[in-house]
Amino acid sequence: MTTAVRAPAFTEPDRPKGLLIRFVTTSGSYVDVTGHGEHAQDNRWNCLGCGDTSRSPEQSYLFNIRPDANDHATACRAIPLT
Ligand SMILES: [Zn+2]
Known part of the structure; x- marks a missing residue:
């Protein structure tokens, strides 16, 4: 089994x-x-492939935003159109 990235x-x-x-999808x-990092509530994510963004909440602490962004990167199959 390969573990190559x-x-x-x-x-x-x-x-x-x-x-x-920045997560690669x-x-x-x-x-x-x-956003402003670990201790701020204004962190958010956006996908450069499909255009989806963080919601529920749109902005939050990094410990909330980080796993959602990583999960989206794992699931998203859109390619950038630019
Ligand atoms: Zn996406």
């Missing part, structure tokens, strides 16, 4: 201001987590 299929876009984490796109 799949290389992104697309060029990594510029990193926006406030980027905390199943199809090689990215899910960005932005």
Whole structure:
């Protein structure tokens, strides 16, 4: 069994201001987590593949946003259209 990490299929876009984490998706796109970090409640995620974003809540502490963003990156199969 191989444990090799799949290389992104697309060029990594510029990193926006406030980027905390960037997950690569199943199809090689990215899910960005932005905000003010661990102790702030304004962290959110958005997917550069399908355009989905964090909801329920839209913004929260990083410990809430991080696993949702990672789960989306694992499930999302959209490729960037740019
Ligand atoms: Zn997505």
